[in-house]
Amino acid sequence: SQKIEQNSEALNIQEGKTATLTCNYTNYSPAYLQWYRQDPGRGPVFLLLIRENEKEKRKERLKVTFDTTLKQSLFHITASQPADSATYLCALGGVSGGSYIPTFGRGTSLIVHP
Amino acid sequence: DAMVIQNPRYQVTQFGKPVTLSCSQTLNHNVMYWYQQKSSQAPKLLFHYYDKDFNNEADTPDNFQSRRPNTSFCFLDIRSPGLGDAAMYLCATSRPIAGDEQFFGPGTRLTVL
Numbered sequence: 389s390q391k392i393e394q395n396s397e398a399l400n401i402q403e404g405k406t407a408t409l410t411c412n413y414t415n416y417s418p419a420y421l422q423w424y425r426q427d428p429g430r431g432p433v434f435l436l437l438i439r440e441n442e443k444e445k446r447k448e449r450l451k452v453t454f455d456t457t458l459k460q461s462l463f464h465i466t467a468s469q470p471a472d473s474a475t476y477l478c479a480l481g482g483v484s485g486g487s488y489i490p491t492f493g494r495g496t497s498l499i500v501h502p
Numbered sequence: 503d504a505m506v507i508q509n510p511r512y513q514v515t516q517f518g519k520p521v522t523l524s525c526s527q528t529l530n531h532n533v534m535y536w537y538q539q540k541s542s543q544a545p546k547l548l549f550h551y552y553d554k555d556f557n558n559e560a561d562t563p564d565n566f567q568s569r570r571p572n573t574s575f576c577f578l579d580i581r582s583p584g585l586g587d588a589a590m591y592l593c594a595t596s597r598p599i600a601g602d603e604q605f606f607g608p609g610t611r612l613t614v615l
Contacts, residue, residue: 396542420601431506431592431606432545439601477544487600488533494544 390416392480392493400499407465409496411478414459418480421454421461422490426475432492435476436463468500505529508593508607515583516615523578523610525593534576535604536568537592545592551576552598580612588614 393412401407411421420439424432438445438454438461445452451464465472475497479490507526515521527534532553537545548562551570565587567579580587590611594604 392544422601422603429590429609429611431594431609432604433606434603437601437603481600488596488598488602489535489547489550490604491547492544494542 390414390491392416392478392491394476394478394493394496396494396496398497398499400501401468403469403500403502405468407468407472407498407500409463409476409498411461411463411493412459413480416459416480416482417456418482419487420481420490421452422479422481423450423452423461423463424477424479424492426477426495428475432477465498468498470500470502473498473500506593506595506605506607508591508610510610511608512611512613514613514615515580517584518582521580521583521612523580523591523593523612525576525578525607526574527576527593527595527605528574529595529605530573531595531605532573532598533596534570535592535594535596536566536576536578537594538587539590539592539609548578583612583614585614588612 391414423435426432449466453462475495477495479492481490535550536548539545549558569577590609592609593607596604
């Protein structure tokens with residue numbers, strides 16, 4: 389069955405460092421991958437989209453890579469700040485019917501220490 | 503500002519007592535979704551509407567129903583809540599375009615006593 393894996397352990401880093409979060413998937417050939425940010429008790433907020441034919445996307449301090457051979461996406465936050473502390477979820481969408489509906493991972497908690 | 507609104511933010515109900523959660527949107531999106539999210543878990547899609555067309559996920563319990571009377575509003579009915587239904591319920595909207603972002607509401611935290 390399709391599986392999306394995000395590290396369940398929180399990532400703790402110091403302010404100013406680069407945070408790198410991982411999203412791995414199996415039994416899936418997604419046409420696109422999205423990253424969302426979720427703060428405690430709130431709904432997820434969309435950050436970035438990367439499609440299967442793209443290797444890398446950037447937006448301000450954020451960078452996403454997508455390796456369809458490794459079946460992995462990496463999400464980087466450079467010059468991290470305490471305000472970046474949140475849970476980050478990846479979501480994958482396929483090419484079959486209903487392809488506008490992504491499947492979410494459980495997310496990884498990021499804690500940036502001042 | 504265009505947005506997705508959920509009411510109430512917190513809902514307490516008793517075991518077996520029906521409850522309705524509401525969602526409204528000002529984005530005029532065709533697609534509306536209901537997700538269930540338990541602590542430290544992925545949002546789980548319960549169902550979605552493409553306009554008036556209702557799409558139920560295969561593993562969504564019959565205890566959960568939904569209504570979409572118009573483009574702007576969508577309701578989640580839990581007919582007989584059990585303790586296992588305590589969760590955050592998230593409403594989201596999007597356009598029916600692959601890769602298009604989903605806009606989420608703030609969620610309703612449901613407690614079942």
